[in-house]
Amino acid sequence: MPRKPSSDRKPSTASSPADTKRAPTLASFRSEIDRIDKELITLLNHRAEIALQIGQLKQKQGLEVWSAAREDEVIARALATSRGPLPAETLRLIFRELMSGSRSLQRTMRIACLGPKYSYSHLAAVAKFGEAVEHVPVGSIAAVFEEVNRRHVQFGIVPLENSTDGRIADTLDMFVRLPGLKIRAEIRLRVHHCLLSRSEWGQVQRIYSKSQALSQCRHWIGKNLPEARLIDVVSTAAAAEHAQREEFSAAVASQAAGVSYGLKVLAANIEDQPHNITRFAVISERSEERTGRDKTTLMLRVPNQPGGLVEAISLFKKNGINMTWIESFPTSDGASDSDPNYLFFLDIDGHADDEPVKKTLDLVRKKCERLEILGSYPRGECIES
Ligand SMILES: C=C(O[C@@H]1C=C(C(=O)O)C=C[C@H]1O)C(=O)O
Numbered sequence: 001m002p003r004k005p006s007s008d009r010k011p012s013t014a015s016s017p018a019d020t021k022r023a024p025t026l027a028s029f030r031s032e033i034d035r036i037d038k039e040l041i042t043l044l045n046h047r048a049e050i051a052l053q054i055g056q057l058k059q060k061q062g063l064e065v066w067s068a069a070r071e072d073e074v075i076a077r078a079l080a081t082s083r084g085p086l087p088a089e090t091l092r093l094i095f096r097e098l099m100s101g102s103r104s105l106q107r108t109m110r111i112a113c114l115g116p117k118y119s120y121s122h123l124a125a126v127a128k129f130g131e132a133v134e135h136v137p138v139g140s141i142a143a144v145f146e147e148v149n150r151r152h153v154q155f156g157i158v159p160l161e162n163s164t165d166g167r168i169a170d171t172l173d174m175f176v177r178l179p180g181l182k183i184r185a186e187i188r189l190r191v192h193h194c195l196l197s198r199s200e201w202g203q204v205q206r207i208y209s210k211s212q213a214l215s216q217c218r219h220w221i222g223k224n225l226p227e228a229r230l231i232d233v234v235s236t237a238a239a240a241e242h243a244q245r246e247e248f249s250a251a252v253a254s255q256a257a258g259v260s261y262g263l264k265v266l267a268a269n270i271e272d273q274p275h276n277i278t279r280f281a282v283i284s285e286r287s288e289e290r291t292g293r294d295k296t297t298l299m300l301r302v303p304n305q306p307g308g309l310v311e312a313i314s315l316f317k318k319n320g321i322n323m324t325w326i327e328s329f330p331t332s333d334g335a336s337d338s339d340p341n342y343l344f345f346l347d348i349d350g351h352a353d354d355e356p357v358k359k360t361l362d363l364v365r366k367k368c369e370r371l372e373i374l375g376s377y378p379r380g381e382c383i384e385s
Pocket residue numbers: 050051052054055065066067068070071074098099100102103
């Protein structure tokens with residue numbers, strides 16, 4: 001049985017420093033904080049016990065412990081309820097870890113991402129799942145998909161697209177290869193790059209990073225370090241490792257990677273566009289339930305003939321369904337030497353179980369040679385890295 005919340009006692013005002021005739025002292029303020037902390041701990045544990053019971057119920061019903069939709073709702077409500085003075089970001093972090101810790105009482109979730117730790121994929125994983133999970137850094141985006149597919153982990157984090165630099169081909173390619181994996185949630189992470197090094201600015205001869213990060217900073221680098229050699233490595237965190245090992249080299253990576261590898265921040269916020277957002281997908285074996293504020297990602301191939309694409313996607317317009325993303329992706333799927341083929345990746349508003357979306361997808365399917373629903377999931381808010 002869950003314990004009753006500590007007591008019905010209202011936050012005591014009688015004993016508050018303001019009501020005593022004497023001026024409040026440091027000691028009296030601190031004893032008030034000690035009393036509040038005690039109540040908070042009782043309430044936090046009471047909350048965790050209830051979450052544990054919800055987890056047991058879910059297990060009986062064959063549901064998963066983690067619910068992206070519910071966690072978004074809890075955080076949104078906490079932020080809407082708060083009248084300050086705590087910053088919204090602080091509250092968000094507190095609730096994120098509270099839910100992460102509650103989940104871990106039932107099972108340690110394993111989350112794969114492109115590593116090493118402190119890559120942006122890892123930061124996105126922490127932003128979504130908190131710290132009380134086992135982060136499993138792997139060597140490539142393909143390996144993230146494979147880890148989920150082999151059930152070595154429950155979830156994987158993969159980048160889909162960046163607002164400055166466009167789609168991430170390695171991710172789209174893996175959806176072509178393993179279309180059975182579903183997008184379960186999205187994470188929109190505001191990415192701020194730093195130039196990190198153990199050497200001084202004037203000594204930097206080589207800059208390591210992932211190709212997308214170098215591309216997002218290319219004007220800044222061209223202007224400020226025009227002579228440096230740019231070297232593409234598997235991830236931004238791997239770049240920080242190089243910069244730690246080698247003198248006269250630098251990395252473009254997150255500030256957190258700089259702290260972790262003991263590097264100096266030679267310059268911060270070096271991304272060319274201040275609005276630099278990477279959209280990550282949480283992939284798993286199943287889709288998320290409806291929330292009423294969902295989107296759906298599709299992968300389709302249309303006949304290679306005049307109007308093939310228009311005939312399929314005009315059905316969204318006809319049925320009042322908003323399309324928010326489209327990417328064409330060359331593929332060997334269904335292609336021959338004389339007849340190259342393209343797959344299209346699309347995002348539409350709504351959940352595949354919403355009646356109007358379902359009906360429209362049935363019509364779209366008839367116009368396609370192939371249509372995969374890669375997942376329906378709640379629209380993600382933008383989170384700071
Ligand atoms: C308790 C639940 O399970 C998990 C824990 C949550 C929490 O601590 O509030 C919220 C969503 C789930 O990820 C639930 O679904 O309500």
